[in-house]
Structure formats: C-alpha cells, structure tokens
Amino acid sequence: MNHKPEESRALRSLREVFDAGRPLTYIKSAEEHRIVQLLTDAATSFFQPAVPVFAWSLTDGLRRCDGAGKQNPPAEDLSPRAVLDYIAKYDGPGLFLLKDFHEPLREGGEIRRRLRDLYEVCFDRRKFVFISSPLQFIPDELTRSIILIELGLPDLVEIFAFLHSEAPGIEAAGGKVDLSDKTLQQLGRALQGLTLDEARHAVRRAVAQTGSLGTDSLAALLEEKRLLVNRTGLVQYVADSTKLEQIGGLETLKSWLTDRRRLFLMRDEVSNDIVPKGVLIMGISGCGKSLSVKAIASCFELPLYRIDMTEIFSGRHGTPEYSFAAACRMLEQIAPAVCWFDEVEMAITSAENAGEQGRLFAFFLTWMQEKSRGLFVAATANSIDLLPAEMIRKGRFDEVFFVDLPSDEERVDVFRIHLLRRGIKPEAFNLDRLKRFTKGWTGAEVEQCVVSAMTTAKLEDRELNDDDILNATANIVPLSKTMKEQVDHIREWAFDRAVRASPREAGR
Numbered sequence: 001m002n003h004k005p006e007e008s009r010a011l012r013s014l015r016e017v018f019d020a021g022r023p024l025t026y027i028k029s030a031e032e033h034r035i036v037q038l039l040t041d042a043a044t045s046f047f048q049p050a051v052p053v054f055a056w057s058l059t060d061g062l063r064r065c066d067g068a069g070k071q072n073p074p075a076e077d078l079s080p081r082a083v084l085d086y087i088a089k090y091d092g093p094g095l096f097l098l099k100d101f102h103e104p105l106r107e108g109g110e111i112r113r114r115l116r117d118l119y120e121v122c123f124d125r126r127k128f129v130f131i132s133s134p135l136q137f138i139p140d141e142l143t144r145s146i147i148l149i150e151l152g153l154p155d156l157v158e159i160f161a162f163l164h165s166e167a168p169g170i171e172a173a174g175g176k177v178d179l180s181d182k183t184l185q186q187l188g189r190a191l192q193g194l195t196l197d198e199a200r201h202a203v204r205r206a207v208a209q210t211g212s213l214g215t216d217s218l219a220a221l222l223e224e225k226r227l228l229v230n231r232t233g234l235v236q237y238v239a240d241s242t243k244l245e246q247i248g249g250l251e252t253l254k255s256w257l258t259d260r261r262r263l264f265l266m267r268d269e270v271s272n273d274i275v276p277k278g279v280l281i282m283g284i285s286g287c288g289k290s291l292s293v294k295a296i297a298s299c300f301e302l303p304l305y306r307i308d309m310t311e312i313f314s315g316r317h318g319t320p321e322y323s324f325a326a327a328c329r330m331l332e333q334i335a336p337a338v339c340w341f342d343e344v345e346m347a348i349t350s351a352e353n354a355g356e357q358g359r360l361f362a363f364f365l366t367w368m369q370e371k372s373r374g375l376f377v378a379a380t381a382n383s384i385d386l387l388p389a390e391m392i393r394k395g396r397f398d399e400v401f402f403v404d405l406p407s408d409e410e411r412v413d414v415f416r417i418h419l420l421r422r423g424i425k426p427e428a429f430n431l432d433r434l435k436r437f438t439k440g441w442t443g444a445e446v447e448q449c450v451v452s453a454m455t456t457a458k459l460e461d462r463e464l465n466d467d468d469i470l471n472a473t474a475n476i477v478p479l480s481k482t483m484k485e486q487v488d489h490i491r492e493w494a495f496d497r498a499v500r501a502s503p504r505e506a507g508r
C-alpha cells in the first residue's frame with residue numbers, strides 16, 4: 001500500500017474510503033471526539049483545498065466542526081430527515097458526520113430510502129457521509145451502499161499526535177512537558193492499548209498528580225492504564241518489572257531470550273521466518289514459569305498482557321470462542337507487546353464440548369502463525385499431559401522449554417536473589433551449606449524459607465543470621481516429596497519433548 005509513514009492506521013482506513021470514492025461509511029466506534037479529529041485531518045490532508053467538515057447529532061443539529069469561526073448551517077430543523085435533505089442539497093464538497101445515526105436507521109424506512117438516494121447524489125461529487133455509532137446496525141437494504149470501518153484502538157502515530165495536542169493545555173496551566181523523542185516513545189507505549197478517550201483521561205489524571213507530562217508521569221500513566229485495561233476483564237495489563245537477573249538459574253532460557261531479543265528488535269527488517277513468535281514454558285509449579293514471562297517483557301522492553309483463560313471460559317463475555325477471538329484482536333491492536341497465555345492447556349480442556357475445544361485450539365494455532373510481528377507469545381502450562389502434540393510440535397513456538405526443579409547451584413542463586421530482594425547482603429551467609437538441606441526444593445519454597453527465617457529474626461528483634469535460615473529449612477516439606485510421583489512424571493514426560501531451561505548438570 002502506498003501511504004506516508006506517519007499516517008496512522010485509522011487515517012489510512014479513511015484514505016481508502018476516499019480513494020474508493022464511497023460516499024457512505026459506517027464507523028463503528030464510541031469515540032466521537034476522535035472521529036471528528038480524524039475527519040478534520042482527512043479534510044485537510046486528502047483534499048486540495050481542504051473541504052469543510054460538519055457533524056450532526058439529534059441534540060445539536062448540524063454544525064461545522066473543523067475549527068472556530070466558521071459559519072454553521074441554519075439549524076431550525078434538527079431532525080434526521082432534515083439533515084439528509086440538507087446534505088443532498090449542499091452545493092460543493094464536504095464531509096458529513098452523523099453521530100449515533102443507528103437510531104434513525106432503526107426507526108424509519110423513509111430514512112433508509114433517503115440515505116440510498118443520498119448515495120446517488122453524493123457519488124462523484126466529493127461529498128462523503130459518515131455514520132458513527134458504538135453499535136453496528138446496517139439495515140439489509142443498505143449493506144451494499146455502506147462501507148463499514150471498525151475503528152480499532154489508536155496506534156502509536158495517533159497517540160503521538162494526541163500527546164502533542166495535549167501539550168499546550170498542560171503548559172498553559174503551568175505544567176512541565178517533555179516530549180523529546182525518547183520520552184514520547186515511552187509515553188506512547190504506556191498509552192497503547194487504550195482508546196483515545198481513555199488515554200486523555202489517563203494523561204489528565206497523571207498530570208494532575210505529578211504536575212508534568214514526561215518521564216515523571218510515566219508511573220502514574222501505567223497505573224491508570226492498568227486500571228482501564230483490566231476493566232474489560234479479558235486481558236490484563238501486568239505492571240511488573242522483574243529483570244532477567246532476578247531469576248535464579250535457568251541460564252539456557254535466559255541466554256536464548258537475550259538472543260531472541262535482538263531478533264525481535266529487528267523484526268521489521270528481517271524475514272518473517274526468523275522473527276521470534278513465542279515460547280512455551282512448562283514445568284513444575286513454583287519453579288519460575290510466571291517469573292520468567294515477566295522477565296521476558298522487561299528484557300524485550302515491552303508491556304506485558306495476560307490473557308485470563310478463566311475469564312474466557314466464564315461466559316461473561318460471550319462464548320469462549322468469541323471471547324478468545326476478541327482478546328486476540330485486542331492484542332493485535334496493542335502490539336508491540338508480550339502476550340502471556342497462562343495455563344494455556346485450559347484452552348484445550350475447559351471447553352464444554354469437544355467441538356468447541358477443537359475450534360478454539362485451531363484458532364489459537366492459526367492466530368499464532370498469522371499474528372502481527374510485534375506480538376511475542378509467552379505461554380505457560382502446568383498440566384503437561386493435557387497439551388496436545390500439535391501444540392508442542394516444532395514451528396508453533398520457537399522453542400518449548402521445560403523448567404525443572406533447580407539444581408544445587410541454582411538454589412543458592414535463588415537464595416541470593418531473595419535475600420537481596422529484601423535488602424539483605426547475601427555475602428554474609430554461608431549459602432553453600434544449605435544445598436544439602438534443600439534438595440528437591442522449588443524456587444518458591446526457597447523464597448518461603450527466606451521469608452520464614454526473616455520472620456523469626458524479626459520477632460526476636462535481631463538481624464537475620466545463618467542459623468535462622470538453616471532452622472527454617474527443617475519446617476518446609478517440599479512439593480517434590482509430597483507429590484513425588486507427579487513431579488517424576490512431569491520430568492519424564494518433558495525429557496524428550498522440551499529443551500531444559502537450565503544447563504544439564506552431572507548425575508541428572
């Protein structure tokens with residue numbers, strides 16, 4: 001397609017309408033403010049000289065909406081019928097937005113008839129009519145005359161323009177604005193995934209808190225976004241900045257990720273085959289699967305979104321098939337991002353009947369192949385038996401990793417990390433001697449041991465010492481003991497099906 005690089009996705013879809021010369025367009029979106037902005041942009045950038053833009057609503061009638069000081073059309077009659085007549089008679093080119101026109105369409109055969117006439121009248125006269133509505137209602141007799149645009153979420157180009165448009169207001173109110181390239185990128189990424197109305201809301205709240213728009217307001221913006229995105233219930237924004245260094249062991253996985261990161265950053269320049277698509281991480285509970293996914297997002301410097309399979313299957317958002325597809329579509333719009341399908345095996349097992357399972361799963365696999373380059377899928381699974389062979393087969397994911405119980409050295413590493421995380425210098429402790437007492441422990445159990453030792457010391461009002469940790473080990477019964485058979489089974493199963501996330505050590 002031939003378009004200027006700075007053109008937003010939304011503006012591009014409008015350009016296609018004009019290029020095709022289609023006089024009637026139905027824009028499905030609740031964002032009226034944004035539509036007016038887009039039409040105004042289109043009126044100046046696609047037409048020489050610029051054409052006027054009018055907007056109509058049942059309450060306000062027809063008004064010029066492309067800037068101040070322009071003359072409004074006479075507004076004695078606000079009715080839907082009157083506005084269609086006005087457009088039909090209007091002499092010259094123009095863009096006409098009819099807000100919430102699904103209602104008049106629903107009500108009257110006369111209105112529908114009139115709209116079809118308008119098609120003929122506007123054709124080839126550079127008069128374009130846009131109906132906007134959050135609902136999609138196109139009567140049968142109009143489907144051939146009306147082109148439908150679903151205005152997705154704004155992309156970065158649109159968000160950048162929006163941020164620039166907010167700046168003067170903030171500065172006028174005495175706030176500081178930093179929209180240098182780097183900051184703009186960060187702010188833009190933080191707002192991706194929101195509608196423009198939501199972005200405006202988030203920016204204003206953040207500015208109210210911090211008095212500025214720039215790196216200082218980033219944390220507040222991300223928090224606003226977390227609240228807004230999570231409201232949909234299907235996709236959650238995970239604000240977590242776990243770094244690769246905060247994972248103990250799993251060196252093979254870490255170095256693989258570091259390599260993929262480079263390829264992922266080059267995704268627009270390299271061939272599709274080598275752009276990283278995603279990774280499947282499975283293994284024993286509490287050994288760092290979720291932790292690793294969070295680290296992927298910060299390693300790739302991307303926001304992390306988690307798809308809650310329980311929500312998908314709850315029925316609250318329609319059938320599982322429908323809501324899963326909706327979630328995937330939403331992810332496409334917030335690319336670039338890491339999307340985390342937690343307990344992905346649920347997609348295969350939780351559906352009520354086998355037909356639905358098959359379809360959902362087939363959809364997932366196709367989507368994996370076709371999704372946008374900017375999305376990296378991180379799937380995690382516990383119940384490995386439920387994973388079908390097609391899922392694991394080479395080519396679906398770039399790699400399938402198995403996260404095993406940590407080795408002696410890895411456990412020491414995990415101890416170190418958790419002490420550090422709680423502000424305690426690990427060098428002061430003899431961690432090596434803990435190896436013997438923590439065989440078969442998961443990372444989560446090591447963490448639990450550190451917490452329990454710290455609690456003891458705190459209760460006795462003293463600094464943590466070596467013995468506190470050693471004593472705490474006695475009270476923890478590891479999962480690998482209580483559920484030995486299950487753990488053995490997972491290990492055996494994964495042996496020839498997955499790559500170990502940790503380098504193999506002698507005797508294992």
Ligand SMILES: Nc1ncnc2c1ncn2[C@@H]1O[C@H](COP(=O)(O)OP(=O)(O)OP(=O)(O)O)[C@@H](O)[C@H]1O
Pocket residue numbers: 246247248249250284285286287288289290291292382406414417442443444445447
């Ligand atoms: N390798 C590790 N390095 C550091 N911390 C770890 C490691 N493994 C586990 N932990 C600690 O244990 C907690 C639980 O781990 P995590 O949530 O990643 O487990 P999981 O594999 O996702 O388990 P589940 O299957 O139950 O979801 C982590 O939040 C982390 O604090």
Ligand SMILES: [Mg+2]
Pocket residue numbers: 289290291380
């Ligand atoms: Mg987990």
